[in-house]
Amino acid sequence: MDLPNRDQILSKSVSCLTTIILLLWSVQAVVEAGKDETDRLALLEFKAQIADTDGILSSWNDTSHICKWYGITCGRSHRRVTILDLSSENLSGVVSPFIGNLSFLREVYLQNNSFHSEIPPQFSRLFRLQTLFLNNNSFNGQIPPNLSHCSNLLILDLGVNRLEGNLPTELGSLSKLQALVLQANGLTGNIPLSFGNLSSLKILATFSNDLGGTIPETFGRLRNLNIITLGTNKFVGTIPISIFNISTITRFHADGNQLEGGLPSDLGFTLPNLKRISLNFNHFIGPIPNSISNASNLSQFEIKSNNFTGKVPSFSKMKGLLSNAFRGPIPECIGNLPITLRGFGLSRNHICGTLPSGIGNLINLEILQMWRNNISGKIPSEIGNLNKMKLMSLSQNSFSGQIPESIGNLRTLIKLSLHSNNLQGSLPSSLENCRYLLLLDLSANNLSGDIPQEIMGLSSLSICLDLSQNCLTGSLPREVGKLKNLGRLDLNGNRLSQQIPSSISGCISMEKLYLQDNFFEGLLPSTMSSMRGLQVLNVSNNRLSGHIPEFLGSLNLTNLSLSYNNFEGALPTGGVFRSSISTSVVGNKKLCGGLQQFQLPRCDYKESKRRRISGTATILISVVSALVGVACILSLLYFSWCRHNKNASASSSSEDGLLHVSYHNLLRATDGFSSTNLLGMGSFGSVYRGFLDQTHSIVAIKIFDLTHCGAFKSFIAECEALRRIRHRNLVKVITACSGFDFNGNDFKALVYEFMSNGSLDEWLHPTASQCTARSKLSLLKRVNIAIDVACAIDYLHYHCEMPIVHCDLKSSNVLLDDEMTGHVGDFGLARFLPEATHKLLADQSSSIGVKGSFGYIAPEYGSGSVVSREGDVYSFGVLVLETFIGKRPTNDMFENGLNIHCFAKAALVDQVEKVIDPVLLMEYQESEKGRIVAPDGKNKSWFINLECLVSVIEIGVACSSESPRERMDIGNALTKLQGIRKKLLEFTVIV
Structure with missing residues (x-):
């Protein structure tokens, strides 16, 4: 048998190897085809549970390979x-x-x-997954x-879903x-400590959840x-100091929590890359660190609605100091803040x-918000350098002086609010340069002069x-x-006069028009009939006339007030x-x-039986009547002048019994309005003790400061109320x-019965000298005063x-006589409430412009609701709580x-x-000395008093509910x- 030669053996080996390789390729192709099929089936299952209204997934079918389907990208080698x-x-x-x-x-x-x-847990099988965006959907359940x-x-x-847990x-x-982005869900509980192991984390967003x-x-x-x-959650405690040492932080937001403590003094050094920091609506205290000026890229600094004030201890000692009330000025470092700053918010703090x-x-500042602080002094003229300003609010402070003319340089201004300050002088006409202004609020100041036509x-x-609520005069510009x-x-609460111009009809978009508490006269312009969008019109307390x-x-x-006109x-x-x-x-x-x-009353339309007077005769009679009227007025003035000169100091009882x-009588009664006779000062004037020669008695004399805007109307309101x-x-x-003083100036005063024991406020919150001069108010006396x-x-x-309605x-308007009987006084803001209209809806705009006193004023008045009995009840409830708790509402x-x-x-x-x-506890302890007590250290009198106190507090709480x-x-x-007084008196008799 011949053996194969070498070439034959080699040829057979190559052929066998080729067969094996082809076989392996075939097997791999089959395997890869099986894997492609796995992806295809998974995608079809995915499609099967989706509503595709726009047909986006129409290409997901058997006519093309999955790598060509819409929204799909495949790998180059493995497909x-x-x-x-x-x-x-x-x-x-x-x-x-799938x-x-x-x-x-x-x-x-x-x-x-x-x-x-729910988010399918099968995502966990995707070991190669690097990016997962499921945000802005409606996924629910837990992560x-x-x-x-x-x-x-x-x-x-996973942000903006409905995730919970x-x-x-x-x-x-x-x-x-x-x-890691989790914002805008319903997540609860604490942030796990294990999150500190996310060593590569650059972005953490958990805002708008219920995390605590x-x-x-x-x-x-x-x-x-x-x-x-971390904003809009329920985090408490202080921010760990270690966070402020992470130098890579560029944005830090923790608004809307219950965080406390303060900012470290070296904040600008430890966070040199900081661009935005926002800590609004928390309980932070302490100063604004001067080092913030070292954050050279800072564009937003927001700390609104906190307790930032003056100097505080070092940051490491901040915890638990929330109750402290440190006071201090705005730091001078503001001028050294980086010019990159675009938003600066300090509103609702205690900055002075x-x-x-x-x-x-x-110069790049676009938003400046400092409202509701206690900042004083003048608005610096340098404010005009901020020519990129869009929103500026300095309201509810104590700014004084004039509004600088340079404010007109803020040509990009959209909203300007300076209300509730002590600004004086005229309105700056330079505001005409602010051609993008959408809102201008200068109310509740002491601005005077005419309204510039430029505004x-x-x-x-x-x-x-x-x-x-200013002291503007003149007419309303056409x-x-x-x-x-x-x-x-x-424009309400000024001294504007003359007629309302007919050109007001050009305000075709006007929905609300408030002109009350001025001196407008004449007819309402007929052109106002074209103001079809008008919903609220208030012209009360003017001198308008006609039909x-x-x-x-x-x-x-929907709301119309024409009250108190002619x-x-x-x-x-x-x-x-x-x-x-x-x-x-x-x-x-x-x-x-x-x-x-x-x-x-019913209108009487009956014509006179006499013949109608002709037009000519009517004119003649009108002229004659006018002349006679002028003569009468001149005669009356002459008679009054003679009488005044003859009897300057005389006084007598009038026919009405008053x-x-x-002026001379009151000047003499108060020793020339001597400061030694000054009893107190109020919103519209001063009150003096005086001795009237005519009655040989001590009286209280309220002198109205008529230079103060609203004082005259307060005098009229009080007269109207007190005479009824x-x-x-x-x-x-x-x-x-x-009448008039010796210089010919208007003089208004009211003379009251003198209250020898002063005000309830003085008894509840006495000064050091008053503490020694007066005994304390007992529980029974306080109940009597409340009654x-x-x-x-x-x-x-x-x-x-x-x-x-008062x-x-x-408490300062409750006065006490010799027998400690309470008397309510000061009717300068009182308003009549006719029975036909006393049930006005609480959500309607007020026609009166009620002010009241901070702490006592009903919350609905702040949103413009009408005066009501319920508003007085709220104030009464606060007064009751103040009387028995011993703390002012302020x-x-x-x-x-x-x-x-x-x-x-x-x-x-x-x-x-x-x-x-x-004081009530001390009174009880002193009265119980020497009495037999129960084993718990308290006898029956303690429980009776405590029961009565609980009942009184319940009344105060019920009367001062937020909802009318x-x-x-x-x-x-x-x-x-x-009933409480009766119980106290009965027990006193038994004991």
Whole structure:
């Protein structure tokens, strides 16, 4: 047998090897084809559970390879799905668990759709996954803990869904994770300490959840962190100091939590790359660190609604110092802040001092918010250097002086708010340069002079122009018609006069117009009939006259106040005049007719039986009448002058029974208004002790400061109220004086019965000298005074000729006579409340412009609601709580949402004795010395007193409820207080 030669053997070997290779290739092709099929089937299952209204997935079929399907990207070599991108495609449905079979997936983009149900835990099988975007959907349930198996994950974005439950501790093992975004869900619990192991993390966003507890100290280990946003959660405690040492941080947001402590003094050095920091709505205290000026890239600095003030101890000692109230000025470092700063917010803190002129160095500043602090001094003229400013609010401070003309340099300004300061002088006409201004609010200052026509020519104004509660004079410029886009115009509470210009009809977009409390006269312009968008019109307390125009009934008015003018004739009956709730016409004595609910007299349309006088005769009679009238007036003036010169110091009883007193009488009664006779000073004047020769008695004389805007109207209001009321618990007015001083200036004064024991405020909060001169108020005396006040308010509300709302009830307006009987005084803000309109809806705009006193004023008045009995009840409730707790409602402890009502309500559970006035406890201890006590150290008198105190606090809390509908009626409060007094008196007799 011949053996094969070498060539034959080699040929057979090559042939065999080729066969084997081809076989292996065939097997690999079959295997790869099987894997492609796995991806294909997984994608089809994914599609099967999706609603695709726009047909985005129409290419997902058998006519093409999966790598050519829409939104799919495959690897070049293995042809497996590596990227799934279906973001923002209007898809909805459930994400199939088969997505876990796409084992080569590296990137998933499903954001901005409407997927719902739970996130499938099968994502955990995607070991190659690096990017997972599921944000802006409606996923619910918990975050799958096994996502931690995706160990290569770099970005995990689950924000803006409906996820709930705790954050999985397991996520802390994702050591490669660079971005964890969880904002806008319903996540709860604490942030796990394990998150401090996310050593590669650059972005952490958890804002807008319900996370709580403290911020973990382990966050200090995240040395690569750039952005951290923790806002709108429930975090408490201090921010770990270690976080402020992460030099890579560029953005730090923790708004809307309950964090406390302060900012480290070296903040600008430890965070040199900081661009944005926002800590609004927390409980931070302390100063603004000067080192912040070293953050050279800073563009936003926001610390609104905190307790930032002056100097505090070092940061390491901050914890637990929330109750301290440090005060200090705005730091001079403001002028050294980087010019990159665009947003600066310090509003709602306790910052005082003056605004440094260095503010003008921040030439790129676009937003400046410092409202509701205690900043004083002048607004620096350098503010005009901020020519990129868009939003500026310095409201609710104590700024004084004039508004600088340089403010007109802020040509890009959109909103300017300077209300509630002490600014004086005229309105700067340079504001005409602010051609982009949408809102201008300069209300509640002491601005005077005419309204510049340049301001009325700002046609860009569209949101609001508010110049109310100032001392502006002159007429309303006819240029008001250029405000074609303006929605709201507030000019109330000034001294504007003459007629309302007919050009006001040019305000075609006007919805709310407030002109009350001025001196406008004449007719309402007929051109106003074209203001079809007008919803609220208030012209009360002016000198308008003539017939009420019928066209007002054809407008879309929902609230109309024409009260206290000189309108006459028949009241229209259409439109807004169908409701006495929506319309107020009180104080117009010549009106008649209208619907019955207005309770006006019937109009008499009968013609005189005499012949009508001809036109010529009418003119002649009018001229003669005018001449006769002038002659009478001149005669009267001459007679008055003679009498004044003859009897300058004389006085007598008038026919109406009131004592007549002159300026000279009151000057002599007070020893020339000597400071030794000064009893106190109020909003509109001063009160002196005086001795009247005419009555040989001591009286209290209130002298009105007529240079103060609103003082004259306060005098009139008080006269109107006091001449209609008479009650044992109201301060008795003896007479009024309206005349001139020796320089010819207007002089107004009221003379009251003298109250020898001063005010309740002086007894509750005595000075050191008063403490030694007066005994303390006992529990029974306090109850008696509360009853006296309740009687007075009940009388004003329900038993007067015309119901009256006091509007300024507080402890300093409750005066005490020789027998410690309480008398309510100061009716300068009182308002009549006709029975036909006393049930005005609480959400309607006020027609009166009520001020009241901070701490006592009902919360609904702050939002513009009408005066009501419920408003007085609220003030009474606060007064009751003050009387028995011994703290003013303006006490420094009442801040950050805590007020005297909440304080007392919380104590009702089981801690009433801990909140009542310590003086009452001392009184009890002294009275119980030597008495036999029970084993617990307390006898029956203690429990009776405590029971009565609980009842009184319950009354105060019920009367001062935030909602007007939930407040106790003053009559019920009076009955309950009388019952408490009866119990105290009965027990006193038994003992």
